[in-house]
Amino acid sequence: xxxxxxxxxxxxxxxxxxxxxxxxxxxxxxxxxxxxxxxxxxxxxxxxxxxxxxxxxxxxxxxxxxxxxxxxxxxxxxxxxxxxxxxxxxxxxxxxxxxxxxxxxxxxxxxxxxxxxxxxxxxxxxxxxxxxxxxxxxxxxxxxxxxxxxxxxxxxxxxxxxxxxxxxxxxxxxxxxxxxxxxxxxxxxxxxxxxxxxxxxxxxxxxxxxxxxxxxxxxxxxxxxxxxxxxxxxxxxxxxxxxxxxxxxxxxxxxxxxxxxxxxxxxxxxxxxxxxxxxxxxxxxxxxxxxxxxxxxxxxxxxxxxxxxxxxxxxxxxxxxxxxxxxxxxxxxxxxxxxxxxxxxxxxxxxxxxxxxxxxxxxxxxxx
Amino acid sequence: xxxxxxxxxxxxxxxxxxxxxxxxxxxxxxxxxxxxxxxxxxxxxxxxxxxxxxxxxxxxxxxxxxxxxxxxxxxxxxxxxxxxxxxxxxxxxxxxxxxxxxxxxxxxxxxxxxxxxxxxxxxxxxxxxxxxxxxxxxxxxxxxxxxxxxxxxxxxxxxxxxxxxxxxxxxxxxxxxxxxxxxxxxxxxxxxxxxxxxxxxxxx
Ligand SMILES: Nc1ncnc2c1ncn2[C@@H]1O[C@H](COP(=O)(O)OP(=O)(O)OP(=O)(O)O)[C@@H](O)[C@H]1O
Ligand SMILES: [Mg+2]
Ligand SMILES: [Zn+2]
Numbered sequence: 423x424x425x426x427x428x429x430x431x432x433x434x435x436x437x438x439x440x441x442x443x444x445x446x447x448x449x450x451x452x453x454x455x456x457x458x459x460x461x462x463x464x465x466x467x468x469x470x471x472x473x474x475x476x477x478x479x480x481x482x483x484x485x486x487x488x489x490x491x492x493x494x495x496x497x498x499x500x501x502x503x504x505x506x507x508x509x510x511x512x513x514x515x516x517x518x519x520x521x522x523x524x525x526x527x528x529x530x531x532x533x534x535x536x537x538x539x540x541x542x543x544x545x546x547x548x549x550x551x552x553x554x555x556x557x558x559x560x561x562x563x564x565x566x567x568x569x570x571x572x573x574x575x576x577x578x579x580x581x582x583x584x585x586x587x588x589x590x591x592x593x594x595x596x597x598x599x600x601x602x603x604x605x606x607x608x609x610x611x612x613x614x615x616x617x618x619x620x621x622x623x624x625x626x627x628x629x630x631x632x633x634x635x636x637x638x639x640x641x642x643x644x645x646x647x648x649x650x651x652x653x654x655x656x657x658x659x660x661x662x663x664x665x666x667x668x669x670x671x672x673x674x675x676x677x678x679x680x681x682x683x684x685x686x687x688x689x690x691x692x693x694x695x696x697x698x699x700x701x702x703x704x705x706x707x708x709x710x711x712x713x714x715x716x717x718x719x720x721x722x723x724x725x726x727x728x729x730x731x732x733x734x735x736x737x738x739x740x741x742x743x744x745x746x747x748x749x750x751x752x753x754x755x756x757x758x759x760x761x762x763x764x765x766x767x768x769x770x771x772x773x774x775x776x777x778x779x780x781x782x783x784x785x786x787x788x789x790x
Numbered sequence: 791x792x793x794x795x796x797x798x799x800x801x802x803x804x805x806x807x808x809x810x811x812x813x814x815x816x817x818x819x820x821x822x823x824x825x826x827x828x829x830x831x832x833x834x835x836x837x838x839x840x841x842x843x844x845x846x847x848x849x850x851x852x853x854x855x856x857x858x859x860x861x862x863x864x865x866x867x868x869x870x871x872x873x874x875x876x877x878x879x880x881x882x883x884x885x886x887x888x889x890x891x892x893x894x895x896x897x898x899x900x901x902x903x904x905x906x907x908x909x910x911x912x913x914x915x916x917x918x919x920x921x922x923x924x925x926x927x928x929x930x931x932x933x934x935x936x937x938x939x940x941x942x943x944x945x946x947x948x949x950x951x952x953x954x955x956x957x958x959x960x961x962x963x964x965x966x967x968x969x970x971x972x973x974x975x976x977x978x979x980x981x982x983x984x985x986x987x988x989x990x991x992x993x994x
Contacts, residue, residue: 578907578941585906600904600912603948607941 423534423722424754425465429493432484434460435783444776445497447748447755451762452780458758461780462538462727465756468494468505469536469725470560471517471527479509496534498722505534528574532564535716535724539709539731546708547693547701551682558683561712562622565719569618576611579604580674588672596669598662605661608677615678616652622715623648623683629714634707637746644704645686652678706731710750723753732759740764748773850923852899852916854881862897871895872927876934876986877920877950879903879943887936890983896930898923903942904949912949920950924957932960934989951992962989 424445430436435457450458459475463482466474473482483490489510496503506518517527524530545553563570583604590596627646634644661668664676685692685704692704717723728747732740747755765775779786791813793799798820806816823831847853848860855861862870862884874895878884884897900915924930933954937943951961965985 575941582906582941582945586911589906589911597912599949599952602952603945 423496423498423725425468425494425496425725427495428461428464428468429491430461430464431489431491432487433464433490433492434482434484436460436464437484437783439783439785441778441785443754443756443778444774445754446774446776447757448776448778449762449765450756450758450778450780451760451765454760456780457783458760458780459540459729460783461778462540462729462756462758464492465494465725465727466536466538467492467507469531469534471507471515471530474538474540475542479515480511483509483511494534503534505530528570529567531570532567532720535564535720535722536727537709537713537716537724538727538729539706540727540729541733543705543709544701546705547685547696551680554683555679555681557708557712558619558622558626561626561715562618564716564724566618569615572611572614576608576615576678579607579611580677580679583608584673587669587674590669591672596665598665601661601665608661608674609656609658612652612678613656616650616681617654619650619678619681620648626711626715630707630711633710633714633750634703637707638700638703642700643686643688644692645684645689647684647686648681649684650678650681651676652681713751717753723751726751726753726755728755728757730758730760732764744773847899847901851897852901852919853884853897869894872929873931874934875924875930875932876936877947878936879938883936886982887986890986892983893986895934900937900946903937904946905942915946917950917953921953921957924954924959930959932962934986935961935963935992936986937963947992961992963992965990 425443426445427440427442430439430441432438435455441461450461452458463473463475466472467482472479476482489508491506491508493507494505496505504518504520506516506521508516508518515527517524517530519530519533546557559569559573563573583601586601586604623646630646631644634642657663660676661674668674687696687700687704692701696704713724713726731743735743762777762779765777793802798817801820801823802813802816805811805819806813811819823834844856845854846856846858848855848863849858850863851860853860853862855863857864859865861867871894874893875898876887876893876895877898877900878887879900879902881899884899887893887897898916898920900917900920902910902915904910904912904915924933933951935947935951937947947963954961964982965988
């Protein structure tokens with residue numbers, strides 16, 4: 423599977439641009455602020471129907487215009503597929519698959535699996551549990567639509583339940599009939615989501631240890647633990663038991679929305695005890711394991727986007743990383759880098775690289 | 791857009807306020823009405839005015855009605871079976887179910903579904919009047935829930951069935967031959983008809 427061509431209209435700093443890609447390695451260069459990351463983000467939009475960086479669609483419209491559109495032409499098993507993403511201010515976002523809309527946008531997820539490695543991935547280690555849950559949820563969701571629909575339903579029920587709790591507190595009454603149905607549904611969904619998360623982590627970890635050990639020379643003991651208050655068997659009255667406390671706090675306190683994944687290095691939390699380089703290796707291993715597990719489960723290679731991964735690395739490390747990428751990623755790759763001389767480090771002929779030069783949101787088509 | 795006549799412009803502005811109708815369609819409809827005889831436009835206008843002026847909600851079942859009591863509730867129709875009552879979200883559901891010709895019992899319109907996200911709680915729906923109706927009407931043996939098969943519909947069915955538990959009635963839901971996510975208003979008559987015949991006992 424690969425992206426042949428993308429058409430951008432009023433997307434971030436792009437006005438109107440058509441870009442063709444190679445099915446192997448695409449190397450995107452340009453000065454800081456020229457639009458390299460924005461181009462990756464457009465590709466990300468077509469897979470995930472949102473931006474990887476700015477969740478508010480309106481902010482991704484080019485300044486002083488009122489809509490953006492992105493169209494991608496893909497080849498999947500020799501078949502052509504087109505995806506459109508259009509957003510106009512104050513209107514509903516439109517996603518088209520082969521020119522026809524979805525019943526609901528979430529059904530698109532997993533159609534064009536993709537992975538991005540970007541500087542803000544450090545959120546996975548440094549930030550709240552939300553980022554770790556989202557990382558693993560996006561892996562499972564791209565493989566199993568049912569899981570995504572389960573998560574969406576779960577979130578909607580929690581939101582509804584919390585509103586009822588707030589009402590109980592404000593109006594000083596409790597009517598269990600208003601909340602019990604949510605409780606019953608939540609128990610089933612907690613059970614389902616918890617089991618999926620723990621099943622996937624087992625498989626994920628096997629690959630993760632292997633990859634981490636292959637990219638670092640030092641021998642570290644690393645570990646990922648799934649931490650959930652939701653047990654394998656959930657008591658039927660768990661929400662009943664917490665109801666008073668839930669009303670007091672005006673929110674639902676039990677459930678998989680409180681889950682976390684704990685990252686350890688040599689038995690200590692990675693956040694506080696690992697060096698920057700070690701954290702970087704950890705994150706790249708997380709993402710490479712994601713790549714591996716999705717390609718295995720779906721029997722196709724996701725698109726791989728690598729934003730600024732060479733930053734701060736010395737020449738030897740860049741060469742090693744490039745060799746590793748070439749070996750492990752069999753599908754299409756997009757790499758951004760502000761310095762195009764780095765291309766010389768790994769001799770572009772050998773890697774058969776398609777070079778894309780960007781200047782101020784425009785492609786520079788000079789002869790190679 | 792510019793129009794040679796203010797009257798035409800007014801008519802276009804009003805007609806294009808209807809959902810799904812743009813200015814072009816509105817112009818076409820205006821010109822169509824203009825071509826027809828006077829009676830045609832008068833009947834059309836009267837029927838629209840009557841919609842607002844002559845209708846109200848039935849005091850018994852809350853369906854849209856001309857009188858205090860609708861055609862189902864005013865005791866004129868002797869074919870109506872008074873031992874069953876079907877709970878629906880809104881008037882279009884009543885019309886859809888009646889047109890299956892598979893059900894001729896009573897109805898009760900809730901005027902919405904429980905949805906905290908949309909700010910709708912049990913107090914905003916015609917639930918108290920349903921309970922009063924059931925307490926008063928000893929003939930009713932079965933309550934059939936025909937609400938949308940989604941979170942809001944299921945939550946509403948659950949809530950009301952709990953409220954009815956003391957009344958010792960048979961509680962059923964329509965079989966979900968209705969496509970998942972499909973509102974019953976859009977289900978075709980055959981599927982809807984079948985699902986109202988094969989009802990399922992409700993266990994909360
Ligand atoms: N909605 C928007 N309208 C116009 N320009 C925008 C919009 N959103 C972002 N930009 C511009 O896009 C530019 C950033 O582009 P991008 O992040 O892709 O740069 P980059 O090439 O990845 O740079 P770096 O090498 O620093 O990572 C900024 O100059 C920013 O002002
Ligand atoms: Mg960038
Ligand atoms: Zn009536």
